[in-house]
Amino acid sequence: MKTYNKILKNPAYLLMVGVVFSMILGCKDFLDTTKQGEYTSDNYPYPGGSGPYDEYLFGAYNDLRSYDMHCRGFFLATSVRSDDADKGSSPTDGGADALTMDNFPVAPNNGAINELWKGHFAIIIKCNIALDQIANNTGITASEDQKLLAQAEARCLRGYAYFNLVRFFGRVPLIDKVLSADQPNTAQVGPDQLYPFIENDLQFAAANLPVNWDRKFVGRLTKGVANGLLAKVYLTQQKWGAAMSAANMVMTSGQYDLSMSYSSIFGESGENGKESVFEVQATASAAVPTANGAEITQWQGVRGPGDWNLGYGFNVPNNNLSNAYEPNDPRKARTFLYRSDANNTYKTVYGENTGTTWENPIYNHKVYTNPTYRALYNNRAGRWMNIRLLRYADVVLMYAEAANEVGGTGNTTEALKALNSVRARARIGAPAGTLPDITTTDQGVLREAIRHERRIELAMEYDRFFDLVRWGISGSVLPAAGRPNFVAARDNLLPIPQAQIDLSKEPYKLTQNPLYN
Numbered sequence: 001m002k003t004y005n006k007i008l009k010n011p012a013y014l015l016m017v018g019v020v021f022s023m024i025l026g027c028k029d030f031l032d033t034t035k036q037g038e039y040t041s042d043n044y045p046y047p048g049g050s051g052p053y054d055e056y057l058f059g060a061y062n063d064l065r066s067y068d069m070h071c072r073g074f075f076l077a078t079s080v081r082s083d084d085a086d087k088g089s090s091p092t093d094g095g096a097d098a099l100t101m102d103n104f105p106v107a108p109n110n111g112a113i114n115e116l117w118k119g120h121f122a123i124i125i126k127c128n129i130a131l132d133q134i135a136n137n138t139g140i141t142a143s144e145d146q147k148l149l150a151q152a153e154a155r156c157l158r159g160y161a162y163f164n165l166v167r168f169f170g171r172v173p174l175i176d177k178v179l180s181a182d183q184p185n186t187a188q189v190g191p192d193q194l195y196p197f198i199e200n201d202l203q204f205a206a207a208n209l210p211v212n213w214d215r216k217f218v219g220r221l222t223k224g225v226a227n228g229l230l231a232k233v234y235l236t237q238q239k240w241g242a243a244m245s246a247a248n249m250v251m252t253s254g255q256y257d258l259s260m261s262y263s264s265i266f267g268e269s270g271e272n273g274k275e276s277v278f279e280v281q282a283t284a285s286a287a288v289p290t291a292n293g294a295e296i297t298q299w300q301g302v303r304g305p306g307d308w309n310l311g312y313g314f315n316v317p318n319n320n321l322s323n324a325y326e327p328n329d330p331r332k333a334r335t336f337l338y339r340s341d342a343n344n345t346y347k348t349v350y351g352e353n354t355g356t357t358w359e360n361p362i363y364n365h366k367v368y369t370n371p372t373y374r375a376l377y378n379n380r381a382g383r384w385m386n387i388r389l390l391r392y393a394d395v396v397l398m399y400a401e402a403a404n405e406v407g408g409t410g411n412t413t414e415a416l417k418a419l420n421s422v423r424a425r426a427r428i429g430a431p432a433g434t435l436p437d438i439t440t441t442d443q444g445v446l447r448e449a450i451r452h453e454r455r456i457e458l459a460m461e462y463d464r465f466f467d468l469v470r471w472g473i474s475g476s477v478l479p480a481a482g483r484p485n486f487v488a489a490r491d492n493l494l495p496i497p498q499a500q501i502d503l504s505k506e507p508y509k510l511t512q513n514p515l516y517n
Contacts, residue, residue, distance in 0.1 A: 050217060050220075051142075051146055051149060051150055052140050052141065052142045052146060052150075053130060053133060053134055053140065053142070053146070053147075053150035056126070056129055056130035056133050056134075056150075056154075057130050057150060057153050057154060059126045059129075060123050060126040060127050060130060060153075060154065060157050061157070061219075061220075063119065063122055063123040063126060064123070064157075064280040064387075065280050065281070065282055065293065065294040065387065066119055066122070067115070067119070067295050068115040068116065068118045068119025068120075068122065069116075069119035069120065069122070069123060070119075070280065070294060070296055070387050070389075071115075071294070071295045071296045071299060072094075072097075072098075072112055072115065072295075072299055072314070073112035073113060073115040073116040073119070074116065074296065074462065075296060075299065075300065075314065075315045075462065076097075076098060076101040076112050076314075076315075077101065077112070077113070077116060077168060077465070077494060078462040078463070078464070078465050078466065079315050079460060079462055079464065079465065080098070080101045080102055080314075080315055081101050081102075081104075081465045081491075082464035082465040082468060082478075083318075083320050083321070083464070083468070083477055083478055083481035083482075083483070084317060084318065084320065084321040084455070084459055084460065084464045085315050085316060085317055085318060085321070085364075085460060085464075086102060086316050086318045087099060087101065087102040087314060087315070087316075088300075088303075088313050088314045088315055088316035088360055088363070089303060089312055089313040089314045089359070089360075090303075090313075090359060093312070093313075093314075094314065096110070097110050097111045097112045098112070098314070102483075103483065103485055104483060104485040104486045104487070104491050105485065105487070105490060105491055105495075105516070106491070106494055106495060107495065108495040108496065108497060108498035108501070108512065108516055109497075109498045109499070110494075110495070110497070113168075113494045113495065113497050114497040114499050114500065116164075116168060116494075117165075117169070117172075117497050117500055120161045120162075120164055120165050120168075121161075121165075121173075121175070123157060123158070123161045124158050124161050124162065124175055125175065125178075127154040127155070127157050127158040127161075128154075128158070128175065128176065128177055128178050129178055130150065130153075130154040131151060131154050131155070131177075132177065132178045134147050134150050134151055134154075148208045149208060149209070149210070151204070151208065152204060152205045152207075152208035152209045152221070152226075153205070153209070153220070153221050155201040155202070155204050155205050156201065156202060156205035156209065156221045156225060156226050156229070157221070158201055159198045159199075159201030159202040159205065159226075159229065159233075160202075160229055160278075162174075162194060162197065162198050162201070163198050163229065163232070163233055165194075166191055166194040166195065166198070167236070167466055167469070168493070168494050169493060169494055169496060169513070170190060170191065170493040170513055171188050171189060171190045171191075171496075171511075171513070172188060172189070172194070173185065173186040173187065173188050173189070173508070173510075174186060174187065174189045174193060174194065174197060176197070185504055185505055185508040186508060187508050188508065188510050188511065195233065195237060198233055199230065199233060199234075202226050202229050202230045202233065203226075203230065205221070205225075205226035206223055206226035206227050206230060206246075206249070209221055209222050209223045209225070209226055210222060210223065211223050211224070211253055211254075211255060212255055218272050218281065219272065219279060219280070219281035219386075221278075222255070223249070223253065224250050224253055224255055224256065224277050224278075225277055225278045225390065227246045227247070227249040227250045227253075228246075228247070228250050228277045228278060228390045228394075228395050229278070229390065230242075230246040231243050231244075231246035231247040231250070231395060231398045231399070231402070232390075232394075232398060234246060234402075235398050235401060235402060235470070236466070236470045238405070238470075240402045240403075240405040240406040240407075241402070241406050241407075243398060243399075243401075243402035244399055244402035244403055244406055244414075247395050247396070247398045247399035247402065248399060250277065250392070250395045251395065251396065251399060255274075256274055256275065256276075256277060256392040256395075257274050257275075257392065258274075258275070258392065258393060258396070258421060258422065258424075258425040259274055260273050260274055260275045261425075261428060261429075262330060262331050262334055262425065262426055262428075263330070263333075263334045263349060265388075265391070266334065266365075266366040266367070266388070267349065267368075267370055268369070268370050268373055268384070268385065269370075271386045272386070274392070275391050275392045275393065276388065276391065276392075277390040277391060277392055277394075277395060278388075278389040278390035279386050279387065279388050279389065279390075280294060280386055280387035280389060281386055282294040282383060282384055282385055282386050282387065283384060284373075284377050284379070284383055284384030285377065286376065286377050286378055286379075289377045289378065289379035289381065289383070289384075290379065290381050290383045292383075293381075293382075293383025293384050293385070294383055294385065294386075294387055295381075295383060296367075296385075296387055297311070297367045297369065297381075297382035297383065297385040298310075298311045298312065298381045298382050298383060299311060299312050299314050299315070300312075300313070300314055300315045300363070300364045300367045301313070301363075301367065301368075301369070301380075301381075301382055302337070302355070302358055302363050302368070303358065303359040303360065303363075304355050304357055304358040304359060305355075305357055307380075308355045308357070308358060309380060310368075310369065310380050310381075310382065311380075311381070311382065313358075313359055313360055313363065315364055315460070316360055316362050316363055316364060317335055317336050317362055317364060317459065317460055318362075320481045320482070321335075321455075321459055321460075322336060324452070324455060324456065325456060326434070326435060326456075327434070328430050328431050328434040328435075329426065329427075329430070329434065329435060329456065330426065330427070330428070330429060330430050330434075331426055331456055331457065331459070333349075333365070334349060334365055334366060335364070335365055335366060335459045335460055336362055336365055337354065337362065337363040337364065337365035337368055338354060338361065338362055339354055339355060339356065339358040339360070339361045339362070340353060340354045340355065340356045341356060342356075348365070348368055349365060349368060350368075350370055350371060350372075352371065364460050366459075366460050366461070367382070367385065369382040369385060388461065389462075391458070391461070393422050393425075393457050393458070394454075394457075394458055394461075394463070396418050396421060396422055397418070397419070397422060397450065397453060397454050397457060397458075399414070399418045400414075400415045400416075400418035400419040400422075400450050400453075401415070401447075401450050401451075401454070403415040403418065404443060404446050404447055404450060405443075405447075409443065410443050410446075412441045412443065412446060415446060415450065416437075416438060416439070416441075416446070419438055419446075419449065419450055419453055420437045420438060422453060422457055423435045423436075423437065423438070423453065424437075426456075426457065451467070451471065454467060455467075469488075469492045474486070474488050474491075474492055475487070475488030475489075478491075487515065489514065489515060490513075490514060490515035490516065493513050494513075495512060495513055495516040496510055496511070496512050496513055496516075
């Protein structure tokens with residue numbers, strides 16, 4: 001308990017960490033859950049006996065589904081800021097926190113960005129605590145293999161959190177150990193120091209995580225997660241050969257494929273399937289319908305009266321995205337959920353007629369919940385829905401992109417093979433001639449085809465804004481898509497939360513990002 005008390009006494013981290021340490025100090029609350037009526041309080045989500053450090057890792061895993069980590073701030077910053085989605089909900093709902101994610105600029109006092117900061121640093125601190133216990137707690141009996149595995153899990157989660165932070169904020173404190181109350185804050189560093197740190201964490205994880213786990217450990221981190229994240233880290237830095245290699249490790253692992261239909265991937269029945277590389281586990285039961293799940297689905301659920309009161313209606317796909325689809329692309333129907341009207345009756349993926357009195361004409365179909373589960377849990381919040389963070393198709397398209405750029409002139413043969421495998425799955429069931437194979441060998445044309453495919457395949461899946469930034473086209477695409485206030489030099493990054501600047505102290509006082517002062 002001494003370690004936790006030292007941290008809690010450090011005022012510089014009180015707001016950043018908030019109440020998250022209650023999960024460490026009371027891990028029993030985390031364990032006392034059920035998985036869609038299957039698990040019991042003794043085995044969720046990772047049954048006992050998997051490792052002696054689980055009590056420390058559980059808190060970090062649990063934070064993946066926290067409000068601050070993957071909810072309002074996350075979808076606003078990754079999706080609503082892009083050209084594919086609008087804020088949604090009612091016109092003023094969410095206030096300036098949400099509206100400025102749509103219209104720019106985001107203010108330093110925005111509550112959503114402070115949520116993101118707190119959520120990501122909370123998981124980092126929990127990972128550091130786990131690593132400290134592995135290294136220094138002599139009261140725990142563990143083999144070297146058990147220590148390496150636990151370290152790999154903690155470092156994979158930490159690497160993921162820092163990867164998000166560097167893309168959100170650019171310059172953040174680099175905290176790689178447990179800090180005591182008498183230690184100063186940690187220096188704010190930039191991408192040149194953060195990316196090597198992230199790579200090192202994920203490389204260690206990839207070397208020491210298992211290829212898979214027994215099904216009773218569903219959702220636990222694997223080599224595929226680490227290598228998939230590494231591929232995206234390398235791609236972001238335009239390290240094409242390394243990205244291609246990391247993605248290939250996932251593709252040749254034998255653990256994943258494109259066999260699931262596109263429509264089935266996103267529903268409850270598609271959870272943890274062959275498409276899933278990194279998926280956050282969420283839970284529910286009739287007795288505990290919301291407390292042990294994730295809120296991100298509810299925030300995006302249909303906003304309507306009566307039985308259609310499924311959520312708050314945020315993060316809706318827009319006409320700009322709609323117009324980007326090729327004719328008859330079946331993926332559009334699984335992405336756009338349309339409101340019925342006097343002239344048109346639309347259906348959900350489960351066959352229901354959609355409502356005519358919804359607040360918005362369009363909602364995100366990928367987070368639409370199965371009515372059977374709503375009845376089972378006597379609840380419409382959808383908090384039992386898992387969060388898909390990395391799909392296999394994403395990895396295949398990363399491979400295609402890296403292959404097209406590798407060596408300067410690219411390997412168009414490999415790029416085309418990967419790209420067309422995704423299109424082949426997408427056109428199943430569509431009229432003949434839909435989504436034909438791409439055949440061009442022109443590097444520039446193929447580059448645009450791969451970028452288009454990423455946009456459509458991964459629509460509304462929290463990648464689009466990051467893609468626009470790393471491609472260097474955010475400054476032209478977003479104003480053209482109806483975001484005239486977007487200025488790439490400022491808005492590619494979020495501002496450092498003012499609340500965190502106010503908390504920080506010399507000699508490591510946080511400084512604001514360019515053009516936000």
